[in-house]
Amino acid sequence: MTGQQQTEHLEREAGHLAPGASDEAAAGRRVFAEGHGPVLTDLDGNQYLDFAAGTLTQSLGHGHPEVVEALTAQARRLWNVHDSATPGRAALLELLARLLPERLDTYALLSTGAEAVEAALRVVQATAEPGRNRIGALRGGFHGKTMGARMLVHWDVGHQAFAGNSVLGYSAYCYRCPLELSHPSCGLRCASLVRRHIAAKPNVSALVFEPVLGAAGIVVPPAGYWEQIAEACRANGVLLVADEVLTGGGRTGTFLASERFGIEPDLVTLSKGLASGFPFAVLAGRADLLHHPAASVPGAYSATYGGNPLGIAAARATLEVVERDRLVERVRVLGDRLHERLAALPARFENLGDVRGLGLLYGLEFVTDRQSRAPAPHIARAVYTTALDLGLRVALGGHILRLAPPFTLDEPLLDEGVTLLERALEQVLS
Ligand SMILES: Cc1ncc(COP(=O)(O)O)c(C=O)c1O
Structure with missing residues (x-):
C-alpha cells in the first residue's frame, strides 16, 4: 500500500x-526516495527488490559505488563543452571497441535511445542509394517517441503509421502468431514473408529491428528467424540496423542480443545498459557508414548533451565493471536459474498464458483464459501492485509484466525475488 507520506506527496x-504516466507509475503510486544495489526505498521507508532495474538501466543495481565515485569526481571537474574531446573519451571509445563486435568500430555519443535511433536513420538516409527511400521495421517493434522513430512504431499510440515511408514485416510472436500458425509446423512463414518482401521491394534501404521485441513484451524469435531475414537483407543491399537500446549491454547474455542470434548488424543503437541510468546512448556502426561523406558532414553527430563528460564518466565506470567482473557471463548463469524458476509457473497459474525470455530479460503474459488468450491487463496490474506491496518491483506494460533484475544480484536474492513474485501470483490468482 502507498503510505501516508507518499500519498501526500502524490496529491501535492x-x-x-x-498526465500520461506509464502503467507502472500510475498503478504503483510509489515515491521512491533511494536506491542502493538491488534495493529501492520509498518515502515511507518501505523496501523493494528492484527486478525492473530502474528502467532496465541499472545493470549494476542502484548507486554502484564505482559509478558514483566516477560521476562525483567528474562533477567536480567539468560538465559540458559540447562535443569537444575530454580526457575520458578515448578510454570509453576503446572500451566500446573491446566490448562490441569488431566490425562495429565507430561510435557517435548521444544521450537517449530515441536520439540514437534518429542518428541511425540519418546515416541510412545519407548513405542510401537513390530510390531506396523506404525503411523496413517489424510489427511490435518500439524505437522511441521522436518522429523518425514513430515512423517505425505502429502499435502503442494512435495505431497507425504516421509517416508513409516505412514498411512493416512480421515479428515472430509465436504466442499470438499474426498468421495464425504454430511453431514449428509453420516453417517460419513470418520470416519467409519478410524475406520475400525485402527481395521484392528494391526501394527499402534498411531494416530497423529489435532482435528481441522489448516493449511489446519480450518476444524472442525462434532459431532460424533471424538467419533468414538477415540473409535476405545482405543479399538485397538492405542495411541491418539493430535497435539494442533495451537489449544491448549484456542483458540477454551476450553484449549484443544480435550476437546471440548470429546477426551482424551494420548499425546498432545502445542506451539503457550503458551508464547505470545516467542519460547516455551510443550509435555504433561500421566505419565506412559513419565516415561516409554524406553522413559525416560537420555537426552530424553532435548534440547539446551528446557525449557530455558526465555521461562518459558514468558509461566508462559502468562498462569497466561489466568487463572486469565478467558480468555478461554472470547474466547467463543467473539467467539459467531464472529460466528454471519461471518456466514452472504457467503450469500452476491458468491466467499466466506465456513466459518467455533469455538472459536476465523475461516477459510474463496474462490472459483471461488459455483458450481465448484474451489479454488480461487487469490481472497483470493486480499482480504488479500485489508484488509491490510484498516488496518486489517489476515492470508493467498492458497485460505483460517484465522482469529485468540487475546483473549484480546473488543467487539468494534472485530466488527471493522469484519467491515474492510467486506469492503475488498466488494471492491474485488462487
Ligand atoms: C528498443 C528501444 N528503442 C528506443 C527506445 C527509446 O529510448 P528513450 O526512451 O531513451 O528515447 C526504447 C525505450 O524504451 C527502446 O526500448
Whole structure:
C-alpha cells in the first residue's frame, strides 16, 4: 500500500504534473526516495527488490559505488563543452571497441535511445542509394517517441503509421502468431514473408529491428528467424540496423542480443545498459557508414548533451565493471536459474498464458483464459501492485509484466525475488 507520506506527496504534485504516466507509475503510486544495489526505498521507508532495474538501466543495481565515485569526481571537474574531446573519451571509445563486435568500430555519443535511433536513420538516409527511400521495421517493434522513430512504431499510440515511408514485416510472436500458425509446423512463414518482401521491394534501404521485441513484451524469435531475414537483407543491399537500446549491454547474455542470434548488424543503437541510468546512448556502426561523406558532414553527430563528460564518466565506470567482473557471463548463469524458476509457473497459474525470455530479460503474459488468450491487463496490474506491496518491483506494460533484475544480484536474492513474485501470483490468482 502507498503510505501516508507518499500519498501526500502524490496529491501535492497532481495539480501540476502532466498526465500520461506509464502503467507502472500510475498503478504503483510509489515515491521512491533511494536506491542502493538491488534495493529501492520509498518515502515511507518501505523496501523493494528492484527486478525492473530502474528502467532496465541499472545493470549494476542502484548507486554502484564505482559509478558514483566516477560521476562525483567528474562533477567536480567539468560538465559540458559540447562535443569537444575530454580526457575520458578515448578510454570509453576503446572500451566500446573491446566490448562490441569488431566490425562495429565507430561510435557517435548521444544521450537517449530515441536520439540514437534518429542518428541511425540519418546515416541510412545519407548513405542510401537513390530510390531506396523506404525503411523496413517489424510489427511490435518500439524505437522511441521522436518522429523518425514513430515512423517505425505502429502499435502503442494512435495505431497507425504516421509517416508513409516505412514498411512493416512480421515479428515472430509465436504466442499470438499474426498468421495464425504454430511453431514449428509453420516453417517460419513470418520470416519467409519478410524475406520475400525485402527481395521484392528494391526501394527499402534498411531494416530497423529489435532482435528481441522489448516493449511489446519480450518476444524472442525462434532459431532460424533471424538467419533468414538477415540473409535476405545482405543479399538485397538492405542495411541491418539493430535497435539494442533495451537489449544491448549484456542483458540477454551476450553484449549484443544480435550476437546471440548470429546477426551482424551494420548499425546498432545502445542506451539503457550503458551508464547505470545516467542519460547516455551510443550509435555504433561500421566505419565506412559513419565516415561516409554524406553522413559525416560537420555537426552530424553532435548534440547539446551528446557525449557530455558526465555521461562518459558514468558509461566508462559502468562498462569497466561489466568487463572486469565478467558480468555478461554472470547474466547467463543467473539467467539459467531464472529460466528454471519461471518456466514452472504457467503450469500452476491458468491466467499466466506465456513466459518467455533469455538472459536476465523475461516477459510474463496474462490472459483471461488459455483458450481465448484474451489479454488480461487487469490481472497483470493486480499482480504488479500485489508484488509491490510484498516488496518486489517489476515492470508493467498492458497485460505483460517484465522482469529485468540487475546483473549484480546473488543467487539468494534472485530466488527471493522469484519467491515474492510467486506469492503475488498466488494471492491474485488462487
Ligand atoms: C528498443 C528501444 N528503442 C528506443 C527506445 C527509446 O529510448 P528513450 O526512451 O531513451 O528515447 C526504447 C525505450 O524504451 C527502446 O526500448
